[in-house]
Amino acid sequence: MNTKVRNLILILAPIAIGLSTFSLGTADAGPPGVRGSQGSTGSVGATGPVGKEGPIGSVGTVGPRGRRGSTGDRGPTGLVGVRGPTGPAHFDSEFALVHAKRVVEDIGVLDVRSADGIGMSTRLSMLSSDFDGLASDGTPPGVDAAHYFAEVTTLGSFADKASTAYLVGDQINGLATYEVVRANTVPLLAELSKALGTPLALP
Secondary structure (H helix, E strand, O other): OOHHHHHHHHHHHHHHHHHHHHHHHHHHOOOOOOOOOOOOOOOOOOOOOOOOOOOOOOOOOOOOOOOOOOOOOOOOOOOOOOOOOOOOOOOOHHHHHHHHHHHHHHHHHHHHHOOOOOOHHHHHHHHHHHHHHHHHOOOOOOOOHHHHHHHHHHHHHHHHHHHHHHHOOOHHHHHHHHHHHHHHHHHHHHHHHHHHOOOOOOO
16 A cells, blocks of 8 residues: 555545544434424403493582671770860969969968967868969960869869868878878979969978
8 A cells, every 4th residue: 555545544534433423423313302382372361341430429518608706896995084174264364373372371371380280270271272263263374274274173172181181180191181282282383483473482
């Protein structure tokens, strides 16, 4: 066997062996199994009928609105104070000066008699009358008429109360009331002094 043939056999032998092996493996393998038929898909169940929508309930009627409570009656308004009388519109300066000087004289005497209380009731009564005289003389210019009239008449009233207290023997209340009259006579005389142009002051 020449060299070429040997070389050819060496080349072809592995190929032949591989082919025989391939054919043997193929022959041994069983035929492929038949693929089972695909199961049929179950039929979809019938869809139930859609339920009917029930009727909408009727809306209840709105009840009547309650009546609004009545507002309580407003209490009566207090009476507006009535302005006091103002006395005579015309100011009689001549008589006012006379009465003012008498007031000063009365208080000077009362200051002395208050030590023992003798004659206090009579002199206090005179003082009350002199205050009443000032009230009847009218209001000095530049002075509030209602205030002045109330001031003078109140002093006259208190002088009369002090006189009554001394008359019944109640010297303590009589003297206390007189002191109130005396103290409040000071600003009154100041108003009269300005209006009359005459200095008037208690001793």
